[in-house]
Structure formats: structure tokens, C-alpha cells
Amino acid sequence: MAISEEFREKIKNQFGDGFRYTTEVKKILKSQKKTNTNGEAYSSDHIRAIYNGKRDNQDIELAILQFFKKIKDKAKKIKTLEKSFD
Template identity: 40%
Template structure:
């Protein structure tokens, strides 16, 4: 389960519209709910808020956070190179 410390850091890293990216990761990994349907944005928000425990969604959240961090780092590197 995502702790309150992790939640604060993740929210900052993910930004306001993170559920779409997490849903894309779940879809790409063919992860579905126990009834075979796709997870919802609400489920993702509940996991991040600590209201629900789901290892697959937590892993997708961390994967998306990693992607976003790498994207931010690449952009910062480009900016630094361009503005030398």
C-alpha cells in the first residue's frame, strides 16, 4: 500500500492528469480487474489515496512516475544543452 509520504511525492511527480497514463500502462500490460474489465480512473485514484490496495495498480503508478521523471530529466538536459 502506498504510504502518505510516498503519496505526496508521487502526486508531485505525476501531476494532475496521471490516471490516463496509468490506464495506458495497465492496458499495455494486459492487466484487468478480477471481473476481466479494465480498471477505472476512480480505482487508480483510490489506490493512490490509500483507500484501496491493489498491487497491479500500484506497480503501474510507479511505472508511470518513472516515465514522467525520465521525461523531465531528458527535457532538463535538452534545456541545459541549448542554453549553454
């Protein structure tokens, strides 16, 4: 399961090109005790390589998807609250 071009395009359209995500993905991986084969935290470069489809790693892909779902849910909550002031 690689992160698709379609998914990356949706993220780009919603959050822009310069969106920072690796720090939060690292936090998710740490909380799940997911590490590389050396027992160390995954690097930002490795996470970006997974996101860009250059490598496969289901643990990182899942963490990326979890993070984007989390921020999408937050954005929905904010819009709902904003509408309550209309």
C-alpha cells in the same frame, strides 16, 4: 505494499494537486493485460483509490510507479537538453 503518504507528497510537490495520471496508468495496465475480477479495465475511481491508499492492488500500484518514473525520466531529459543550450 500501499502507496505511501510520502510518495504522494513527492508527486504533489513535483507535479501539483491537479495532475492527471489515471488515463496513462490505464494504458499501462491495458498493455500488461491487467483487468479487474470481471475482466474489465480498472476504473479511474479505482485507480485513484489505490493511489490515495484507500485500497490495495499491487498491479495498479506498480503501474502508477512505472508511470511516474517515466515522466520523471522525461523531465530529466528535458532539463539536460535545456542545459545544453547554455
